Amino acid sequence: MPYRFETVDVFTDARFGGNPLAVFIDADGLGDAEMQALAAEMNLSETSFILPPADPANTARVRIFNRAHEMPFAGHPSIGTACVLARLGRVAGGEARLEVPAGLVRVAIETGAGGMATGGRLTAPQPLAIGPELDPAAAAACAGLAERDVLTRAHRPVQVSAGVDFVVAEVAADAIGRALPDIAAFRAALQPWMEGRLSLLIYAREGAAVHARMFAPLAGTWEDPATGSAASALAALLLSLDGGDAAEFTMRQGVEMGRPSLLRPFARRTGAGVTGGVGGGCVPVFRGEYG
Structure with a gap:
């Protein structure tokens, strides 16, 4: 059939x-x-x-x-x-x-x-797990940005997961539109703990409003229009850093691709840890x- x-x-x-x-x-x-x-x-x-x-x-x-x-x-x-x-x-x-x-x-x-x-x-499906950090210079190179464009006040580029791994890096608001993935830099940035895969979410934040882009060229996704699993993990990470019991965000992604997307990430602090999700x-x- x-x-x-x-x-x-x-x-x-x-x-x-x-x-x-x-x-x-x-x-x-x-x-x-x-x-x-x-x-x-x-x-x-x-x-x-x-x-x-x-x-x-x-x-x-x-x-x-x-x-x-x-x-x-x-x-x-x-x-x-x-x-x-x-x-x-x-x-x-x-x-x-x-x-x-x-x-x-x-x-x-x-x-x-x-x-x-x-x-x-x-x-x-899983609470927030925080893994190793990636050097800011390597994260910047992967996104075709200067190291100064990567912000490290809240956190350095770091692996996070709510069921699947991503490296998340905060960048300056004026940098996110300039990002262009560099596949050679992605290959150079691979670490043993990545198990051959590197998916990089960069984001700029103003309060609860987030503008994000996600690149995974080694897996064939040059850029992703909307990445709900990364949004879930990012919301959980931000709640863990900001404090409090719950948080709600709005995330724009895919704008630069001509596939505008609106995601509604959220996070909650529970007995099992910080959990994330997205609508x-x-x-x-x-x-x-x-x-």
Whole structure:
């Protein structure tokens, strides 16, 4: 039988904005290599594949691939997949529970007129984990910036994770629009603790308003229009630095690519640590078949 798929744009309320995603709806029967080949063929930041859950209490098991690797967790695929499932009538109680390699992702479905799913608000599968630091000069070189453009008052460039690793670096507001990834610098910046992957989120902040860009050229993503997993980890990091019990942010991303995206990251301090998440819209685009 052909495998059905749908595409959606996530972290936007209008088609052709946000981050596009392909969702293969009933992917049981596709092997690892075929899923990876399909993700490369789609040539999007990520492609997701819906499978039966291991635990029947959950909505689905989801595998997420970028152009080169399987991801343990990703933000816009989680929200996009949850919205596709909701529109198919497969989400009970207004919350999708998605099994991913990093754990369980909960996505509260947001609805519009007629109860149609219009977006979601996910909680990342793991609390904030802070890893090693990256030299500011190396981070600046990766983004095609001068070392002075990288700000270190709040934190130095550092690896953070809420289920998948990123290096986050704060930059001057006048620098973020000038950033241009340098793939040779990315290769030179690789450290053993990165395990061959370096995804760099740079951001400028004014209070709760964040302007971000994310580059992962070694994985085939020159620039990402919207990165919900990084936004979740960044929100948790900022709460851990700022103090308090909870924080809400708005994040703009993808503007420089012509794919404007609006993300709503948040963080909470819990008994398990600082947890992060992100909300955003989801718009259906087209449907197709493979096989």
